[in-house]
Amino acid sequence: MSPPRSPWWASTFAASEELVTSDHPIQHPVPDAPVAVAVHRPTRRRHFWLLGIVAVAAYASDQISKIVALDTLADGQSRPFIGDFIRLKLIGNPGAALSLGANSTWVMTIIALGVLAAIIFVARDLGSRGWAIALGLLLGSAIGNLTDRFVRPPGGGQGHVIDFLDYNRWFIGNVADIWIVTGAILIVLLSLRGIGIDGKREGARDESDEGAESTDARTNRIADASTGENIDANTQTRTADDD
Secondary structure (H helix, E strand, O other), X not given: OOOOOOOHHHHHHXXXXXXXXXXXXXXXXXXXXXXXXXXXXXXXXXXXXXXXXXXXXXXXXHHHHHHHHHHHOOOOOOEEEEOOOEEEEEEEEOOOHHHOOOOOHHXXXXXXXXXXXXXXXXXXXXXXXXXXXXXXXHHHHHHHHHHHHHHOOOOOOOOOEEEEEEEOOOEEEOHHHHHHHHHHHHHHHHHHOOEOOOOOEHHHHHHHHHHHXXXXXXXXXXXXXXXXXXXXXXXXXXXXXXX
């Protein structure tokens, strides 16, 4: 004899129970999420390109100016550039700006590498043209001075940075220092205006976070309602079976 066939309601009950007891709740897509991704990706890509172009320009101007200084100022004599306030005098700086850390060249190199890594890390959230320019200036300048550390005598990370701009005998710097100061000032101005690296103002960012939380709450309510409906349906099916 063939085995008895299960009643029609048995398969329905099993499917409902599997749906309710599943370890993977129903996921409801959040509206407009694909649109947001499509809008922000091209903009972020343009900002990355801008950062790269500015960094290359800063690096090139720094290295070219150092090559010219080595060629024309090799005699070590001081020459007027903008009157006597800014003069041209070639030196090799083993330390940082203002000749700080002259006896800790390796420490300066490690700090510069850390700054370089930090710039690359924070640039992941880049969404502002101003921040792209500022970070590009800092990145190109940091690479420019690091190049001197490894290719200028004595080399091996302890090379002396080429400085040749004498500011009224207060300190001697180079073009990379100009870009570093410019980038730092730009970052301060952006921060004072409340513009974050993602391009959003502080108030707009808070509203965006609140909107995201509201969307998550709405999604959770939909999921809870769907689960509740499934449980109610399962309860009604069991009640009908008991009757």
